[in-house]
Amino acid sequence: MAHKDKLVLTTDAAVADIPDGTSILFGGFGGAGFPNNLIQALARRGTKNLKIISNNCGTGDGEAGILFKNRQIRSVISAFPGPGAKYFQEQYDAGLIELELVPQGILCERMRAFGAGIPAFYSPVGVGTEVARGKEERVIEGKRVILEKALGADYAFIKAHIADKLGNLVYRKAARNFNPVMATAGKTTIVEVEKVVEVGELDPEAIVTPFVFVDRIVVAKGLRYV
Amino acid sequence: MAHKDKLVLTTDAAVADIPDGTSILFGGFGGAGFPNNLIQALARRGTKNLKIISNNCGTGDGEAGILFKNRQIRSVISAFPGPGAKYFQEQYDAGLIELELVPQGILCERMRAFGAGIPAFYSPVGVGTEVARGKEERVIEGKRVILEKALGADYAFIKAHIADKLGNLVYRKAARNFNPVMATAGKTTIVEVEKVVEVGELDPEAIVTPFVFVDRIVVAKGLRYV
Amino acid sequence: MSNPRLTREQIAARAALELPDGACVNLGWGIPNLTAAYVPTGRRAYFHSENGILGMGPRAKSGEEDFDLVDAMKVPVTLVPGASFFSQVDAHVMTRGGHLDVCILGGLQVSEKGDLANWRVPGAKGAGGIGGAMDISVGAQRLIVTMEHNAKDGSAKVVKQCTYPLTAIECVSTIITDLALIDVTPQGLLLREVAPGFSPEEVQAATEAKLSWSGKIPEMLV
């Protein structure tokens, strides 16, 4: 995509074309690195019937919580919905929402596989557990493994610290977490950042996500849910 | 391993225990990022019957070339032996050496899988070509794929720009290439660096290879083969 | 059994003795997380967090928290010199790939084969959550489980076969409880130490799985 088109002025504009029924990856872990401003914009837009992939399922009204509260989400792939995921838990208990629980590292690896053009892989994680149910199992080099499929989505909503105007990204401390891999696994990747700098200002050695993985950039500050 | 033991004084000491018949990964691509000083030390040591994994097979006497010249190598896994790999080519033509040719990205991915605890994966690369020979083929999500196995080795010889005394590494420009993934795929990883700094001097955000992947560090300068 | 069992802190302190100098270590929620405070003098341990940190230091002081620098339990932490940040993907390259020296997790049940159940009580309300425990259990070079020896209702947690949903099979190396330190070996569970004042027979009585021991069993250092 032509670089000049990536910078979007508002979070509302950044999500204006997200259709009902789409799939979205959400970055963030432990209160850090969540694209909270994009999520709020999606809540305002009211997009329905979403399939989301996210390590957790919100913290109260925060993070993805508001989307559950608004009944915008149909299904979830998650490693740890979390004790703070009040609206998710209510809807899950009521049978209103589909959940696929995935080990956290396998969630990472499945998204990485998607981004890397690897359709599937064999993993020892989950062998002999509920996670293996319905999955092909075999023995490779003497080790029991199960088949895991690549996992991507129509969109990735991620959070980074600084972007340049091309879309090169750097993160801040443990707010990096799921964001770089999700940038590679979303067909359209939308990033909210605290700051945008001119092209050339970021150190080429220190760029974590090269701009080839980024489609839209929006500057948005200050939402965190602890 | 206790951090204080990692720093080795000479390249000869760094390779002093490498046994005949072992397997070694060599970093480097396009003349940059080769652990040339370690390779020279291994040539001096005279270790025989090596199984090496390396993108290329030497440039004249340089890079892995000296090990071929000395007949220290029994088999090679490589993506591009290269026109400069004179000794390798002679021995290959004479049937003295085993070669497995692997697509470059799959060479990367197989080593990454090893380092990441993923025993095998399915890839579309090489389907319908010589590379697919003898490999399991199937269709996943409508795509023809072949089974590729993880690839590790007893040792990794890598080159980095700067290490701290714990073994955290940063690289320089395109000399990064295969080195970070090999650090994860060698059971014992030995790095040659241009400079060692105190622990804490490297920026935690900029460290490319965390010290957990590094077993021995040696400072050695100046060998490059163009 | 008139002697008190060990406290959670004492279990953690005993577990900390298992950390070799320079070890890279992942700690799970609960008792495992307490271990960091008990690393023996003269040894250094580098704590790993699955959200992408190697080299976590103590909890951040009040007023000095950086909420982009949190551990896997969302607690603001600090860094030690030599620490690094990386992605969640790379954090699990470390766990699953066998690069961490020791991992310590909590347990609901451990079987005599070393199967671990620690993520869900059967019949519990809610969706539950796996987190990083499965990747950690499968990949750990050495997996130590720290837990109370018996559940609140007195039932054994060291069992012949886990009845709770499994985290991973045949993954546990050592079990450290408020009553004992037990190694999982190919020959079954080997009682290595008992809590001060307890006999091997008393520990066996509190254990569903069969323990073996020989000679005099030392007391746990606490």
Add this chain to the structure above:
Amino acid sequence: MSNPRLTREQIAARAALELPDGACVNLGWGIPNLTAAYVPTGRRAYFHSENGILGMGPRAKSGEEDFDLVDAMKVPVTLVPGASFFSQVDAHVMTRGGHLDVCILGGLQVSEKGDLANWRVPGAKGAGGIGGAMDISVGAQRLIVTMEHNAKDGSAKVVKQCTYPLTAIECVSTIITDLALIDVTPQGLLLREVAPGFSPEEVQAATEAKLSWSGKIPEMLV
């Protein structure tokens, strides 16, 4: 056929017109590599190298070479603003994962289904070498092959079926030669442009595979 065929530079220049503004592009050895010099004014292309660079600029000037900053052909290069370095693994996440907009490779043979053979001449001495071509071919969003239309012995390189060892099957989108620009479509090879002075019939005569065309075929802009 009295008109001269296009030069290698002219093939490269025509290929460069296919690069959209802002495109991320990988160029193979030979004619593809020449393309970088012909990016049309007003457009920007970001060149990717499989050794871990996105945003390569022109070749470094003599005396200013940095031999840690080389392209996949070992040539010292420069960077454009916005460039980044990454590992070979991540470079191939970009190729195989379909993240590059256009890849341009050389060819020995291209079949009417878009199979590509470009890494080895059968019977050639030596071990040969695959390099990154297979990953690039499989992953490219759009793969353009630039090559001479015929081999030195006059034999066709655009063929019904490749007889040379394959690089990848059904991967080529467009073939640009010194005689023609041809799209690979589900209906077969579609002749879109001819070199100045050549007729579609002349191009077909130099081609083993069947070409289709309709109406007047424009000349290649060179």
